[in-house]
Amino acid sequence: MNSIFRSKKAQSAVEKTAEIVFTVCAFFAVLAVLSITVYMFMNGTPALAEVGITEILFGSIWKPTASEPSFGIAWVILTSIVGTTLAILLGVPIGVLTAVFLAETAPPKLAAVVKPAIELLAGIPSVIYGLLGILLLCPAMYSLEQKIFKGSETHQFTGGANLISAVLVLAIMILPTVINISESALRAVPASLKSASYGLGASKIQTIFKVTIPAAKSGIISAIVLGVGRAIGEAMAISLVSGSSVNSPLPFNSVRFLTTAIVSEMGYASGLHRQMLFTIGLVLFIFIMIINLSLTRILKGGNKDD
């Protein structure tokens, strides 16, 4: 019966290999993030050096294919910021209130129907949102535009593909994210807090808005931050409903977001223009990294409170 010793040795080799293989797998994510970061900077910086960082970030004229090209992306960056902010302002209240409905006020049977519906909403491919945006939102926007700017000579008609259409699509697309995360935050609020509030004579609604929501604050904030990340990174849904020229982010202007500039121009861009699109990608990447870092901060802070 000396076999257990031998088999132990053979087994330990297998054990070692298994451990090494799993470790390598785990480091794959680190490797991926590192190489994405390196490649984004490698491809995004050459244009910065060539055109000049101030001209790119603060120039407002985007004419990449003109004989004397100009590469100012100030409006593009501003459009992404304004568009995301508006989408958040619209989507977050609806999302948080729906989360309140699911977690607090809805009868369980109704909640059991609403919750899967929200999950389904999250699964719908973004191009479908874009398709519906073009066919339903844009015509409505166009008739609105014709009414408002009737007789105006300075206004460029966009056919309904404008900032408002894009913001509406974005606001709808961040709903499932905001609802799901806010709901679990609201559900995690201890029942004792609510009971205390009821005991003091507060009504259900008062308890929700004065006790439950403030107690779930860190979770709701992370829902908002994730919503920001989703809105700023969305490309395909808004690429056809936001218009096709670079303009200041006014409601009825045809605008370009950071993402839509890349999607619609990468197909034919070459040389410096192509490098510039990577610079736009780099700007977007930096935005996303800031959002990710602040999210981890918030989650850490939230854990300390517990």
Added chain:
Amino acid sequence: MTEIAATPYTAAVCENSTASIYNKKFRLSDFILSGLINLSAAFAILLLIGIMGYVFFRGLPQISVEFLTTVPSTLKGTFGIAGNILNTIYIILITLLIATPLGVGSAIYLNEYAKPGKLVRIIEFTTETLSGIPSIIFGLFGMVFFGNVLGYSILTGALTLTLMILPLITRNTQEALKTVPMSYRSGALGIGATKWYMIRTILLPSAMPGIITGVILAIGRIVGESAALLFTAGSGFLLPKTAAGLFKKIFESGGTLTIQLYLCMSKAQYDAAFGIAAVLLIIVLFINFLTKVLSSKFDVSKID
């Protein structure tokens, strides 16, 4: 809902009678806020019904045998999405083939081998980061990293998507591993099983439903993905003609259903676009149904 004194009847009682502790006080702010809550929820539901209804209303009439089994050809005068369906299946298979072992392995390391510390925090942070990166960035990265070598091809697209769905599979596997009771582990190790043997025969089978759920969710993401594929997998729509072509297809450009939908949209071929959209929604519904069934049937934590 019944606790909210929001009906006109109680309101009237409050105004007429002298204050009584048995009558709930009517608060206008409560009434408005609960109205807003119900309105928001109704909006979310109507939105889903509206989207589904409109897409099926416009899309279902487009779906026919010809639509599903032919490729676009001006010569034969056909328009179909068979090529795109095949491309989608290719990309799903190749992506999962690479991403599932990596993701499951990573989860096993994090849950079973790693000691809590800086290293684990770094790996978990990067996994989080990876899931927060928007797909257009993956598209740009895939285009210069894999695309420089492989060009526009199904393989380029699949490799790019591997990075994208890796966090999804890792996290789902991790969650599943966490629900396996500690006693299973100590039981197996106590009767002399080695760690790898314990993982292989006890942990992985117990965690299988969670892993499968992760894989199905990943399929959903791949089917719906477009921005990351536009500049990596390209937009080819033809079917391979020979058996060798079936293999060679991996190195050729191939657009998935979403890409074809996007192209139809930008060419204003809305009927075809709605046909594809309806097909996509049916797939999404099916995937959703599948995850529901799986997570309710094989919930390890509920069996115990």
